[in-house]
Amino acid sequence: MDNGGAAELRETHCLKGHADRAWSLAWNPSPGAGAGPVLASCGGDKTVRIWKRAPDGTWHCSDVLEDTHNRTVRSCAWSPDGKLLATSSFDATTAIWEYSGGDFECVATLEGHENEVKSASWSQSGSLLATCSRDKAVWIWEMHPGNEYECVAVLQGHTQDVKMVQWHPVLDVLVSVSYDNSIRVWADDGDDEWHCVQTLTEAGNCGHSSTVWSISFNQNGDRMVTCSDDCTLKIWDTSIDLSQPKTGEGHESWRHLSTLTGYHDRTIFSAHWSSEDVIASGAGDDAICLFVEEKSSMVEGPSYRLILKKEKAHDMDVNCVRWCPQDPRMLASASDDGTVKLWELGGSVLD
């Protein structure tokens, strides 16, 4: 309903079921032909809930994944083909769930981290899974037939708790963000040896001055957004292919483009980039903000402007925001208030 008017974010559904805070969300990227969108949510009640849209437009919880993790489920991630769901828990494990015979079945449990696992991410091919933990390490797992997972790399470099890992949408390049305020980029050297190929910090690269909580790439991966406890979002130019070995003098690298500041006054926990290039952020001030690139100001380099701030989007902190891949105008949010909300973005998002 793009009527050229101002952008608006309308709450369409409030999904209740979690008995504790809702930490994280993941839309199934490939729910199957004819199927509607499928959303997974997880939280402090140690469960994962699967939400589906019925033909009449209502939403319901179709499955509750429980009794596998015995502590908080911090995050969840679907494989690119939509058939597997990885869930990361404070119990130091990551569980792999498969949808078969009408049920979700836990087909593998990845152990190795010393303490809380904070996040997991599948590579674009679906053959690699990365996990990260409060133990400061990032692990890369290779998937083999028969639900076998082999750890192929333990990446050390962060000096503190690693909050999130995210694969590049096109390349086998991995990004991790941490309580040590830095963003690290990892790639393999062609011989299956994984290395940190760049570290983005406050001192060296206009990076963050406190915990970096979340990261999201745009669709083709030439830009990414990060958000932090320093109450800013930062946009990065990621168009240089860091998976290729460096050649010659003065190599190029990823660089800071823009800092969005003054929009949230408490920790920004989540940021997500839609396929229509709208960036959503969710924060400890209970608000959701939406940003787009200011196309008319290219003279001074790219800049981003706020198109909408939804105050009191939830009764408590907003922990996660995720755009639906099948419907770029549908946003899901998860909160400390235990609810998951679905929003519809209406109006114009352009200049």
Added chain:
Amino acid sequence: MVMELSNANPVVYEKKERRIRQAPENTDENAAEPIDQLEIFDHIRDIKDPEHPYSLEDLNVVTEESVEINDELSHVKVTFTPTVEHCSMATVIGLCLRVKLMRSLPPRYKVDIRVAPGSHATEAAVNKQLSDKERVAAALENPNLLDIVEECLSPTFG
């Protein structure tokens, strides 16, 4: 288990006289009653120190003045003063303050817990840890730590 006390001989301060909070003049029973500084202090003053049989008030770790509140913005800030600069219990005390206020205040409140500037050797690290709700949540799932917190909070109920 024998543990070395991080402050073997703490100074015990005289308790302030307890003031009775005045009932609001407002006769409308449905009107929201604002929460004030003294009410917040009443929630936390009797928390027991993790290593001594004294309350946080006895040890001057918290005073009424250490509580700031903006009821309109639903914001509470508590600035506590560890008994010694190298107090290894600072994060546990901060955790007790956070848990107590989490349980006592309506969920709309945003609570910030800080050590007083200059009062602790690793002030920034302690403050960062106490404001990271993910690490606080993980800590509270640790049964040993939760036992310590519950023990410290037990004198504040009833």
